[in-house]
Amino acid sequence: MVLDKQRLLEERFHKGFYLRGAEEVAKDILGMKLVHETPEGITIGRIVETEAYLGEEDPASHAFEGKRTERTDILYKEGGKAYVYLIYGMYRCFNVVTEEKGMPQSVFIRALEPVGGLDLMKKRRGMEKNELELTNGPGKLSTAMGISLNHSGADLCKSGLLLSSYESKEDLEIVSDERINVDYAEEARNWPLRFYLKNNRYVSE
DNA sequence: CTCACGATTAGA
């Protein structure tokens, strides 16, 4: 592997990083690494596309108006945890919970650039997959990274699932735009809460 | 208990 695994794990983000607004975190994690270490092996992706969900005041959020269910309970906990849910009966969406306890904000990870463990990603996604299509969408990256519903609630500061700043550039060109597939969100459908790296080939769509 | 639905994807 090209990357130094120990440093990747050592340079993970700690609690404080996540205890901020989702919009800030969504921009700050662009270019950073998402890492998942499992018995099967380790997979690493560079985060290239995110969306911020602002919680109670955001009609697109699962926590809009303080809505709270068993599934979304995790959003109300202290930031730094994973929020994973099933979509369309077959794909999983991976989110990072942010903000202090009681503020249900989160960052939805929409696309990664595969960096490590490509063989394992291909194995999980079905062989003969083009490298460009391995992680260029929320459902695709969850499958490639081995993220399941059981990971909802996982502590990104302690478990094998984490975000790391190792070998990540800080000064990147970020584009902001409207979020994808939130037509149900009334006025919030146009809020510019989607962020991605300019000209990156792994951004979804 | 029933049942409609979704922060998507692959394939026609």
Next chain:
DNA sequence: CTAATCGTGAGA
């Protein structure tokens, strides 16, 4: 363009 597929949550 549409079908696939099932955990979730609102309502009976």
